[in-house]
Amino acid sequence: MYEAEIVLRHAGQLLTVPPSATGGAPDDVGLIEDGALAIAEGRVLWVGPTAELERHVKVTGDTGQYDLHGRVVTPGLVDPHTHLVFAGAREREFALRAAGRPYLEILAEGGGILSTVRATRAATEDELVRLALPRLQRFLTYGVTTVEAKSGYGLSLEHELKILRATYRVGELHPVRVVPTFLGAHAVPAEFRDRKAAYVRHLVDEMLPAVAGERLAEFCDIFVDDGVFSLADARKVLGRAKELGLRPRMHAGQFNDHGGPQLAARLGAASADHLEHVSPAGIRAMAKGGVVAVLLPGAALSLGQTPPDARRFTEAGVRVALATDLNPGTSMTENLPLMMTLGIAQLKLTPEQALRGVTDHAAAALGRSGRVGTLAIGAAADVAVFDVGDWRRLAYHFGVPHAEMVLIEGEVVWTRDRIRKVAPRRGSRKG
Ligand code: NIG
Ligand code: FE
Numbered sequence: 001m002y003e004a005e006i007v008l009r010h011a012g013q014l015l016t017v018p019p020s021a022t023g024g025a026p027d028d029v030g031l032i033e034d035g036a037l038a039i040a041e042g043r044v045l046w047v048g049p050t051a052e053l054e055r056h057v058k059v060t061g062d063t064g065q066y067d068l069h070g071r072v073v074t075p076g077l078v079d080p081h082t083h084l085v086f087a088g089a090r091e092r093e094f095a096l097r098a099a100g101r102p103y104l105e106i107l108a109e110g111g112g113i114l115s116t117v118r119a120t121r122a123a124t125e126d127e128l129v130r131l132a133l134p135r136l137q138r139f140l141t142y143g144v145t146t147v148e149a150k151s152g153y154g155l156s157l158e159h160e161l162k163i164l165r166a167t168y169r170v171g172e173l174h175p176v177r178v179v180p181t182f183l184g185a186h187a188v189p190a191e192f193r194d195r196k197a198a199y200v201r202h203l204v205d206e207m208l209p210a211v212a213g214e215r216l217a218e219f220c221d222i223f224v225d226d227g228v229f230s231l232a233d234a235r236k237v238l239g240r241a242k243e244l245g246l247r248p249r250m251h252a253g254q255f256n257d258h259g260g261p262q263l264a265a266r267l268g269a270a271s272a273d274h275l276e277h278v279s280p281a282g283i284r285a286m287a288k289g290g291v292v293a294v295l296l297p298g299a300a301l302s303l304g305q306t307p308p309d310a311r312r313f314t315e316a317g318v319r320v321a322l323a324t325d326l327n328p329g330t331s332m333t334e335n336l337p338l339m340m341t342l343g344i345a346q347l348k349l350t351p352e353q354a355l356r357g358v359t360d361h362a363a364a365a366l367g368r369s370g371r372v373g374t375l376a377i378g379a380a381a382d383v384a385v386f387d388v389g390d391w392r393r394l395a396y397h398f399g400v401p402h403a404e405m406v407l408i409e410g411e412v413v414w415t416r417d418r419i420r421k422v423a424p425r426r427g428s429r430k431g
Contacts (some may be wrong), residue, residue, distance in 0.1 A: 003060060005041070005062075006063065006381075007038045007057070007064070007065050008036060008037045008385070009066065009067050010034060010067050011072065011073040014037065014073040015072070017074070018374065019376055027350060028352070032047070035047065035050060038056070039407070042409035042410040044377050044379050047375050065421065065422050065423040068385060071404060072390070072393075074383075074391065076146065077142070077144040077337070077359060077362075078147075079336050081325050081365075082150065082324055084150075084170070085131075085149060087128060090115060093329065104226055113152075113187040113329060117153050120163065121154065128166035129170055129173070133170055133173065135334055140403075140413065141403055143401075143402070146368075146373070148181055149170075149180055150221055152186030157206055157207050160211065164217060177408065180218055181218065181220065182217035185223060200236055204236055211246075218246065219246055219249050220237065231258050231260065242268075247367060253272075253275045261282035265285040265288060266285075275294075280312075283312055292318070293310075293318050295308055296325040298338070298339060298342070299325045309347065321365045322340060322357035324336050337402065340394060340395040341398035343357055351391075380408075385406070387418070388402050
Protein backbone atom coordinates (compact mmCIF):
# COMPACT_ATOMS: atom_id res chain seq x y z
CA MET A 1 0.00 0.00 0.00
CA TYR A 2 1.34 3.42 -0.96
CA GLU A 3 1.75 6.17 1.60
CA ALA A 4 -0.15 9.41 0.98
CA GLU A 5 1.53 12.77 1.56
CA ILE A 6 -1.76 14.65 1.49
CA VAL A 7 -5.35 13.46 1.76
CA LEU A 8 -8.53 15.43 1.20
CA ARG A 9 -11.66 13.89 2.74
CA HIS A 10 -15.38 14.55 2.53
CA ALA A 11 -15.70 16.44 -0.70
CA GLY A 12 -19.51 16.55 -1.11
CA GLN A 13 -18.91 16.10 -4.82
CA LEU A 14 -15.56 15.21 -6.31
CA LEU A 15 -15.31 15.39 -10.09
CA THR A 16 -12.49 13.36 -11.57
CA VAL A 17 -13.17 14.29 -15.25
CA PRO A 18 -11.90 11.17 -17.07
CA PRO A 19 -9.42 12.21 -19.80
CA SER A 20 -10.56 12.10 -23.42
CA ALA A 21 -7.07 10.91 -24.38
CA THR A 22 -7.89 7.60 -22.70
CA GLY A 23 -11.53 7.40 -23.75
CA GLY A 24 -13.29 9.78 -21.33
CA ALA A 25 -16.71 10.47 -22.85
CA PRO A 26 -17.66 14.05 -23.82
CA ASP A 27 -20.33 14.29 -21.09
CA ASP A 28 -18.62 12.35 -18.32
CA VAL A 29 -17.45 14.40 -15.37
CA GLY A 30 -16.70 11.40 -13.14
CA LEU A 31 -18.80 12.48 -10.17
CA ILE A 32 -18.04 10.83 -6.81
CA GLU A 33 -20.18 11.72 -3.80
CA ASP A 34 -18.45 12.15 -0.45
CA GLY A 35 -15.18 11.81 -2.30
CA ALA A 36 -11.59 11.63 -1.15
CA LEU A 37 -8.29 12.23 -2.87
CA ALA A 38 -4.82 11.05 -1.93
CA ILE A 39 -1.68 12.69 -3.26
CA ALA A 40 1.96 11.59 -3.36
CA GLU A 41 4.94 13.08 -5.18
CA GLY A 42 2.80 15.79 -6.72
CA ARG A 43 0.43 13.34 -8.40
CA VAL A 44 -2.95 11.81 -7.79
CA LEU A 45 -2.28 8.59 -5.89
CA TRP A 46 -5.87 7.50 -5.35
CA VAL A 47 -9.36 8.91 -5.73
CA GLY A 48 -12.69 7.42 -4.61
CA PRO A 49 -15.32 7.49 -1.88
CA THR A 50 -14.07 8.75 1.50
CA ALA A 51 -15.26 5.54 3.19
CA GLU A 52 -12.77 3.54 1.09
CA LEU A 53 -9.75 5.82 1.39
CA GLU A 54 -7.85 3.94 4.04
CA ARG A 55 -8.39 0.59 2.40
CA HIS A 56 -6.29 1.84 -0.51
CA VAL A 57 -3.68 4.24 0.85
CA LYS A 58 -1.63 4.46 4.01
CA VAL A 59 -2.28 7.58 6.09
CA THR A 60 0.47 8.20 8.66
CA GLY A 61 1.24 10.88 11.23
CA ASP A 62 3.11 12.80 8.54
CA THR A 63 0.23 12.91 6.07
CA GLY A 64 -1.30 16.37 5.61
CA GLN A 65 -5.01 15.87 6.17
CA TYR A 66 -7.90 18.13 5.22
CA ASP A 67 -11.60 17.72 5.94
CA LEU A 68 -13.53 19.56 3.22
CA HIS A 69 -16.91 19.43 4.99
CA GLY A 70 -18.90 18.81 1.82
CA ARG A 71 -17.23 21.29 -0.52
CA VAL A 72 -16.78 20.58 -4.22
CA VAL A 73 -13.48 19.35 -5.67
CA THR A 74 -12.54 19.55 -9.35
CA PRO A 75 -9.30 19.25 -11.25
CA GLY A 76 -7.51 22.63 -11.25
CA LEU A 77 -9.06 24.51 -14.16
CA VAL A 78 -7.15 24.96 -17.41
CA ASP A 79 -7.38 28.12 -19.55
CA PRO A 80 -6.16 27.21 -23.05
CA HIS A 81 -6.17 30.70 -24.62
CA THR A 82 -4.89 33.89 -23.00
CA HIS A 83 -2.83 36.91 -23.97
CA LEU A 84 -1.36 37.12 -20.46
CA VAL A 85 1.60 39.45 -21.00
CA PHE A 86 0.86 42.99 -22.13
CA ALA A 87 1.04 46.60 -20.97
CA GLY A 88 -1.59 49.33 -21.16
CA ALA A 89 -5.38 49.20 -21.30
CA ARG A 90 -8.12 50.09 -23.82
CA GLU A 91 -11.20 51.25 -21.93
CA ARG A 92 -11.95 53.89 -24.58
CA GLU A 93 -12.20 51.31 -27.36
CA PHE A 94 -14.58 49.21 -25.32
CA ALA A 95 -17.04 52.11 -25.33
CA LEU A 96 -16.35 52.94 -28.99
CA ARG A 97 -17.16 49.38 -30.03
CA ALA A 98 -20.30 49.38 -27.92
CA ALA A 99 -21.30 52.53 -29.83
CA GLY A 100 -20.91 50.62 -33.09
CA ARG A 101 -17.30 51.03 -34.32
CA PRO A 102 -16.10 47.71 -35.83
CA TYR A 103 -13.11 46.02 -34.18
CA LEU A 104 -11.18 45.50 -37.42
CA GLU A 105 -11.74 49.15 -38.41
CA ILE A 106 -10.15 50.36 -35.17
CA LEU A 107 -7.20 48.03 -35.89
CA ALA A 108 -6.86 49.27 -39.50
CA GLU A 109 -6.57 52.83 -38.14
CA GLY A 110 -3.63 51.87 -35.92
CA GLY A 111 -5.62 51.26 -32.72
CA GLY A 112 -6.71 47.95 -31.26
CA ILE A 113 -3.89 45.40 -31.08
CA LEU A 114 -1.46 48.05 -32.36
CA SER A 115 -2.20 50.37 -29.45
CA THR A 116 -1.30 47.57 -27.02
CA VAL A 117 1.82 46.91 -29.12
CA ARG A 118 2.94 50.50 -28.52
CA ALA A 119 2.40 50.21 -24.77
CA THR A 120 4.07 46.80 -24.60
CA ARG A 121 7.11 47.87 -26.61
CA ALA A 122 7.54 50.79 -24.21
CA ALA A 123 7.57 48.46 -21.19
CA THR A 124 10.66 46.67 -19.89
CA GLU A 125 10.75 42.92 -19.36
CA ASP A 126 10.62 43.52 -15.59
CA GLU A 127 7.55 45.71 -15.95
CA LEU A 128 5.80 43.06 -18.02
CA VAL A 129 6.55 40.49 -15.33
CA ARG A 130 5.17 42.84 -12.66
CA LEU A 131 1.99 43.40 -14.68
CA ALA A 132 1.39 39.74 -15.45
CA LEU A 133 1.85 38.35 -11.91
CA PRO A 134 -1.38 39.77 -10.43
CA ARG A 135 -3.27 38.42 -13.45
CA LEU A 136 -1.98 34.94 -12.67
CA GLN A 137 -2.92 35.43 -9.03
CA ARG A 138 -6.49 36.33 -10.05
CA PHE A 139 -6.62 33.18 -12.19
CA LEU A 140 -5.64 31.19 -9.12
CA THR A 141 -8.50 32.65 -7.06
CA TYR A 142 -10.90 31.30 -9.69
CA GLY A 143 -9.40 27.82 -9.34
CA VAL A 144 -7.26 28.00 -12.50
CA THR A 145 -3.95 26.13 -12.30
CA THR A 146 -2.75 26.05 -15.93
CA VAL A 147 -2.90 28.89 -18.45
CA GLU A 148 -1.70 29.17 -21.99
CA ALA A 149 -0.03 32.55 -22.67
CA LYS A 150 0.51 34.08 -26.09
CA SER A 151 3.00 36.70 -27.10
CA GLY A 152 1.86 38.93 -29.94
CA TYR A 153 2.07 42.49 -28.62
CA GLY A 154 5.72 42.91 -29.59
CA LEU A 155 5.65 42.14 -33.32
CA SER A 156 9.41 42.55 -33.67
CA LEU A 157 12.18 40.13 -32.81
CA GLU A 158 13.36 42.20 -29.85
CA HIS A 159 9.93 42.76 -28.33
CA GLU A 160 8.49 39.30 -28.98
CA LEU A 161 11.54 37.77 -27.28
CA LYS A 162 11.09 40.22 -24.38
CA ILE A 163 7.46 39.12 -23.96
CA LEU A 164 8.32 35.43 -24.15
CA ARG A 165 11.14 35.83 -21.64
CA ALA A 166 8.75 37.68 -19.33
CA THR A 167 6.26 34.83 -19.84
CA TYR A 168 8.89 32.29 -18.86
CA ARG A 169 9.77 34.30 -15.76
CA VAL A 170 6.18 34.67 -14.52
CA GLY A 171 5.80 30.91 -14.90
CA GLU A 172 8.87 30.45 -12.71
CA LEU A 173 7.81 33.02 -10.13
CA HIS A 174 4.18 32.01 -9.80
CA PRO A 175 2.76 28.56 -9.00
CA VAL A 176 0.25 28.62 -11.88
CA ARG A 177 1.61 26.55 -14.79
CA VAL A 178 2.18 28.73 -17.86
CA VAL A 179 2.25 27.25 -21.38
CA PRO A 180 3.87 29.67 -23.86
CA THR A 181 2.70 30.32 -27.42
CA PHE A 182 4.43 32.49 -30.01
CA LEU A 183 1.92 34.80 -31.73
CA GLY A 184 4.22 37.00 -33.81
CA ALA A 185 1.51 36.84 -36.48
CA HIS A 186 -1.05 38.72 -34.40
CA ALA A 187 -1.11 41.84 -36.60
CA VAL A 188 1.15 43.54 -39.14
CA PRO A 189 3.24 46.09 -37.19
CA ALA A 190 3.27 49.77 -38.24
CA GLU A 191 6.80 49.59 -39.67
CA PHE A 192 5.63 46.87 -42.10
CA ARG A 193 2.38 48.66 -43.00
CA ASP A 194 1.40 47.74 -46.57
CA ARG A 195 4.34 45.28 -46.64
CA LYS A 196 2.68 42.27 -45.08
CA ALA A 197 4.59 39.79 -47.27
CA ALA A 198 7.88 41.21 -45.96
CA TYR A 199 6.66 40.82 -42.37
CA VAL A 200 5.66 37.22 -43.02
CA ARG A 201 9.16 36.56 -44.42
CA HIS A 202 10.66 38.19 -41.32
CA LEU A 203 8.52 35.95 -39.13
CA VAL A 204 9.56 32.82 -41.00
CA ASP A 205 13.24 33.63 -41.51
CA GLU A 206 14.21 35.52 -38.35
CA MET A 207 11.65 35.45 -35.58
CA LEU A 208 10.57 31.81 -35.58
CA PRO A 209 14.11 30.37 -35.64
CA ALA A 210 15.11 32.68 -32.76
CA VAL A 211 12.07 31.74 -30.66
CA ALA A 212 12.61 28.04 -31.34
CA GLY A 213 16.36 28.37 -30.71
CA GLU A 214 15.75 29.79 -27.23
CA ARG A 215 12.97 27.24 -26.61
CA LEU A 216 10.68 30.07 -25.60
CA ALA A 217 7.43 28.68 -26.97
CA GLU A 218 5.71 25.35 -27.25
CA PHE A 219 3.03 26.48 -29.73
CA CYS A 220 2.76 28.90 -32.65
CA ASP A 221 -0.47 30.80 -33.31
CA ILE A 222 -1.63 33.14 -36.08
CA PHE A 223 -4.62 35.48 -36.40
CA VAL A 224 -6.29 34.58 -39.72
CA ASP A 225 -8.98 37.07 -40.68
CA ASP A 226 -9.96 39.97 -42.95
CA GLY A 227 -7.15 42.52 -43.19
CA VAL A 228 -4.89 40.55 -40.85
CA PHE A 229 -3.27 37.29 -42.09
CA SER A 230 -4.48 35.05 -44.91
CA LEU A 231 -4.63 31.30 -45.13
CA ALA A 232 -1.56 31.40 -47.39
CA ASP A 233 0.31 33.35 -44.67
CA ALA A 234 -0.80 30.76 -42.13
CA ARG A 235 0.50 27.95 -44.31
CA LYS A 236 3.94 29.60 -44.38
CA VAL A 237 4.13 30.61 -40.72
CA LEU A 238 2.64 27.47 -39.17
CA GLY A 239 4.44 25.22 -41.67
CA ARG A 240 7.80 26.69 -40.64
CA ALA A 241 6.82 26.60 -36.97
CA LYS A 242 6.10 22.91 -37.26
CA GLU A 243 9.49 22.23 -38.86
CA LEU A 244 11.07 24.01 -35.89
CA GLY A 245 9.15 21.89 -33.38
CA LEU A 246 6.37 24.32 -32.42
CA ARG A 247 2.89 22.86 -32.60
CA PRO A 248 0.38 24.99 -34.54
CA ARG A 249 -2.83 26.56 -33.24
CA MET A 250 -4.90 29.29 -34.84
CA HIS A 251 -7.22 32.29 -34.28
CA ALA A 252 -9.76 31.32 -36.94
CA GLY A 253 -13.18 32.55 -38.01
CA GLN A 254 -13.54 35.36 -35.46
CA PHE A 255 -15.07 37.68 -38.05
CA ASN A 256 -15.04 35.67 -41.29
CA ASP A 257 -14.43 32.10 -42.34
CA HIS A 258 -11.27 31.75 -44.42
CA GLY A 259 -10.99 27.97 -44.17
CA GLY A 260 -8.63 28.10 -41.19
CA PRO A 261 -10.07 25.01 -39.48
CA GLN A 262 -9.33 22.85 -42.53
CA LEU A 263 -5.71 24.03 -42.58
CA ALA A 264 -5.48 23.55 -38.80
CA ALA A 265 -6.59 19.93 -39.28
CA ARG A 266 -4.15 19.35 -42.12
CA LEU A 267 -1.25 20.68 -40.01
CA GLY A 268 -2.17 18.62 -36.95
CA ALA A 269 -2.93 21.78 -34.96
CA ALA A 270 -3.82 21.36 -31.32
CA SER A 271 -6.73 23.77 -31.58
CA ALA A 272 -8.60 26.28 -33.67
CA ASP A 273 -9.93 29.15 -31.59
CA HIS A 274 -12.83 31.66 -31.77
CA LEU A 275 -14.84 29.97 -34.59
CA GLU A 276 -17.78 32.38 -34.53
CA HIS A 277 -17.76 31.75 -38.29
CA VAL A 278 -17.06 28.23 -39.46
CA SER A 279 -18.43 26.06 -42.28
CA PRO A 280 -19.74 22.51 -41.90
CA ALA A 281 -16.68 21.37 -43.88
CA GLY A 282 -14.43 23.13 -41.37
CA ILE A 283 -16.14 21.36 -38.48
CA ARG A 284 -15.87 17.99 -40.23
CA ALA A 285 -12.16 18.55 -40.82
CA MET A 286 -11.64 19.40 -37.15
CA ALA A 287 -13.47 16.25 -36.07
CA LYS A 288 -11.37 14.11 -38.37
CA GLY A 289 -8.10 15.76 -37.35
CA GLY A 290 -8.84 15.76 -33.61
CA VAL A 291 -8.50 19.57 -33.48
CA VAL A 292 -10.04 20.99 -30.31
CA ALA A 293 -12.48 23.90 -30.76
CA VAL A 294 -11.54 26.60 -28.25
CA LEU A 295 -14.56 28.87 -27.89
CA LEU A 296 -14.14 32.33 -26.37
CA PRO A 297 -17.49 33.62 -25.13
CA GLY A 298 -15.88 36.58 -23.32
CA ALA A 299 -14.62 37.99 -26.63
CA ALA A 300 -18.00 37.47 -28.30
CA LEU A 301 -19.68 39.17 -25.33
CA SER A 302 -17.35 42.16 -25.32
CA LEU A 303 -17.61 42.56 -29.11
CA GLY A 304 -21.40 42.22 -29.09
CA GLN A 305 -21.18 39.24 -31.44
CA THR A 306 -23.60 36.38 -31.75
CA PRO A 307 -21.81 33.59 -29.90
CA PRO A 308 -21.19 30.31 -31.77
CA ASP A 309 -23.56 27.41 -31.21
CA ALA A 310 -21.34 24.84 -29.52
CA ARG A 311 -23.71 22.01 -30.45
CA ARG A 312 -22.45 22.25 -34.03
CA PHE A 313 -19.10 21.02 -32.70
CA THR A 314 -20.19 18.61 -30.02
CA GLU A 315 -22.65 16.86 -32.35
CA ALA A 316 -19.89 16.42 -34.93
CA GLY A 317 -17.60 14.83 -32.34
CA VAL A 318 -15.28 17.84 -31.88
CA ARG A 319 -14.09 18.42 -28.35
CA VAL A 320 -15.05 21.91 -27.16
CA ALA A 321 -12.87 23.87 -24.76
CA LEU A 322 -13.64 27.24 -23.20
CA ALA A 323 -11.11 29.99 -22.53
CA THR A 324 -11.09 33.54 -21.21
CA ASP A 325 -9.00 34.91 -24.11
CA LEU A 326 -7.74 37.34 -21.45
CA ASN A 327 -6.52 40.39 -23.39
CA PRO A 328 -6.89 44.18 -23.12
CA GLY A 329 -8.95 44.47 -26.30
CA THR A 330 -11.70 41.92 -26.49
CA SER A 331 -11.85 40.08 -23.17
CA MET A 332 -10.43 41.69 -20.06
CA THR A 333 -11.12 38.94 -17.57
CA GLU A 334 -9.45 36.10 -15.71
CA ASN A 335 -12.82 34.64 -14.74
CA LEU A 336 -12.78 31.21 -16.36
CA PRO A 337 -15.85 29.90 -14.47
CA LEU A 338 -17.77 32.83 -16.02
CA MET A 339 -16.92 31.31 -19.41
CA MET A 340 -18.74 28.18 -18.19
CA THR A 341 -21.77 30.36 -17.47
CA LEU A 342 -21.67 31.87 -20.96
CA GLY A 343 -20.89 28.46 -22.44
CA ILE A 344 -24.09 27.06 -20.96
CA ALA A 345 -26.39 30.09 -21.29
CA GLN A 346 -25.25 31.30 -24.71
CA LEU A 347 -23.27 28.56 -26.46
CA LYS A 348 -25.70 25.83 -25.43
CA LEU A 349 -23.26 23.49 -23.77
CA THR A 350 -24.52 21.23 -21.02
CA PRO A 351 -23.01 21.89 -17.57
CA GLU A 352 -20.99 18.68 -17.99
CA GLN A 353 -19.60 19.83 -21.34
CA ALA A 354 -18.83 23.24 -19.88
CA LEU A 355 -16.85 21.65 -17.04
CA ARG A 356 -14.95 19.44 -19.49
CA GLY A 357 -14.38 22.61 -21.54
CA VAL A 358 -12.30 24.15 -18.75
CA THR A 359 -10.63 20.90 -17.66
CA ASP A 360 -9.92 17.91 -19.91
CA HIS A 361 -10.82 19.48 -23.25
CA ALA A 362 -8.81 22.56 -22.37
CA ALA A 363 -5.90 20.27 -21.47
CA ALA A 364 -6.35 18.51 -24.84
CA ALA A 365 -6.13 21.91 -26.56
CA LEU A 366 -2.70 22.18 -24.91
CA GLY A 367 -1.66 18.63 -25.80
CA ARG A 368 -1.97 17.60 -22.14
CA SER A 369 -5.08 15.43 -21.82
CA GLY A 370 -4.49 12.98 -18.98
CA ARG A 371 -1.69 15.06 -17.46
CA VAL A 372 -3.69 18.06 -16.23
CA GLY A 373 -7.39 18.93 -16.16
CA THR A 374 -8.27 15.56 -14.63
CA LEU A 375 -7.99 13.83 -11.26
CA ALA A 376 -7.28 10.47 -12.84
CA ILE A 377 -4.64 8.47 -10.97
CA GLY A 378 -1.18 9.56 -12.08
CA ALA A 379 -2.24 13.03 -13.25
CA ALA A 380 -0.67 16.16 -11.75
CA ALA A 381 -2.28 16.82 -8.36
CA ASP A 382 -3.70 20.18 -9.46
CA VAL A 383 -6.86 20.51 -7.41
CA ALA A 384 -9.47 23.21 -6.93
CA VAL A 385 -11.71 23.19 -3.85
CA PHE A 386 -14.82 25.34 -4.19
CA ASP A 387 -17.06 26.62 -1.43
CA VAL A 388 -20.26 25.34 -3.05
CA GLY A 389 -22.42 22.30 -2.41
CA ASP A 390 -23.25 21.51 -6.04
CA TRP A 391 -20.59 21.77 -8.76
CA ARG A 392 -23.05 23.39 -11.20
CA ARG A 393 -23.15 26.42 -8.93
CA LEU A 394 -19.73 27.42 -10.33
CA ALA A 395 -21.56 28.44 -13.50
CA TYR A 396 -24.97 29.21 -12.02
CA HIS A 397 -23.80 31.74 -9.41
CA PHE A 398 -21.70 33.72 -11.82
CA GLY A 399 -19.18 36.51 -11.71
CA VAL A 400 -17.69 35.80 -8.29
CA PRO A 401 -14.78 33.59 -7.23
CA HIS A 402 -15.85 30.41 -5.44
CA ALA A 403 -12.46 28.80 -4.98
CA GLU A 404 -11.49 28.15 -1.40
CA MET A 405 -8.22 26.26 -1.73
CA VAL A 406 -5.99 25.37 -4.66
CA LEU A 407 -3.22 22.80 -4.95
CA ILE A 408 -0.70 22.58 -7.75
CA GLU A 409 1.39 19.44 -8.04
CA GLY A 410 0.32 18.49 -4.55
CA GLU A 411 1.26 21.78 -2.87
CA VAL A 412 -1.34 24.01 -1.30
CA VAL A 413 -0.56 27.21 -3.21
CA TRP A 414 -3.55 29.28 -2.19
CA THR A 415 -6.32 29.24 0.36
CA ARG A 416 -8.99 31.66 1.57
CA ASP A 417 -7.95 30.40 4.96
CA ARG A 418 -11.18 28.82 6.04
CA ILE A 419 -9.97 25.28 5.43
CA ARG A 420 -7.66 24.10 8.17
CA LYS A 421 -5.29 21.22 8.13
CA VAL A 422 -6.64 18.72 10.63
CA ALA A 423 -3.37 16.79 10.91
CA PRO A 424 -0.52 16.87 11.55
CA ARG A 425 -1.06 19.77 13.95
CA ARG A 426 1.85 21.92 14.95
CA GLY A 427 3.00 21.12 18.48
CA SER A 428 0.52 18.29 18.80
CA ARG A 429 3.21 15.81 19.84
CA LYS A 430 3.56 17.44 23.26
CA GLY A 431 -0.17 17.80 23.69
O1 NIG B 1 -8.34 36.75 -29.39
N1 NIG B 1 -8.41 38.44 -32.32
C1 NIG B 1 -7.24 38.57 -32.06
N2 NIG B 1 -6.68 38.59 -30.86
C2 NIG B 1 -7.35 38.83 -29.64
C3 NIG B 1 -7.63 40.27 -29.39
C4 NIG B 1 -6.39 41.03 -29.22
C5 NIG B 1 -6.58 42.49 -28.93
O2 NIG B 1 -7.58 43.10 -29.35
O3 NIG B 1 -5.68 43.03 -28.28
C6 NIG B 1 -8.57 37.93 -29.50
O4 NIG B 1 -9.72 38.38 -29.49
FE1 FE C 1 -7.03 35.58 -28.60
